[in-house]
Amino acid sequence: MKAAIFSCKGLGDGLISLLLSNNLYLNGYRVDTFHGSLDQMQSFFSHLPIKKYPNxxxxxxxxxxxxxxxxxxxxxxxFIMKLIKEGKKIFIDKVFVLNPCPSKKIGGQPYHRDALFDPSINMVDNILLFCKKILKLKKTSKKIDLKIDKNLTFKKFEKRVILHPASAKKSKNWPINKYIKLAQVLKLKGYDP
Incomplete structure (x- = not known):
């Protein structure tokens, strides 16, 4: 079977989507994962094709x-909203919408029934439960084998920190001044944000 995964734009979201990709792969699927920038890390995940979003x-x-x-x-x-709209209109049984939006009212998110995510547990565990209970995959794992380039040096830039200021949902984003303040605090502590 051929599967496609369309991740949210965040780096963390993309990495978590690879957990779903890997579990499908473990069960014999040919999987393409689509993300805006994760393809730059393709060499780490050689068994999981990563592609840019198409038009x-x-x-x-x-x-x-x-x-x-x-x-x-x-x-x-x-793109995502059109893919969902067209997919649910024509191919309702093969398009799953994963909506991890935390909500105190379970089921209050659009398409909650597709994945039944529980806001009281983390996203990784939600993906694993989705694989087991909804997709009924026989093999599941939280682990993804990374292929680390032997030329990379562990902690080569020990004090370098990456700040990732955007998320898929505007409500989760901090105001920019908080990121600036965080960068200043990190600099005072000797880090290179």
């Missing part, structure tokens, strides 16, 4: 080509 005019081809499509809900992406 919106390819949505019909995507819906026909893949046997199952997993889409992370992202209301700020016109």
């Amino acid at each position: 919106e005019d390819k949505i019909d081809q995507i819906l026909k080509f893949y046997d199952q499509i997993f889409v992370s809900y992202n209301e700020s992406s016109s």
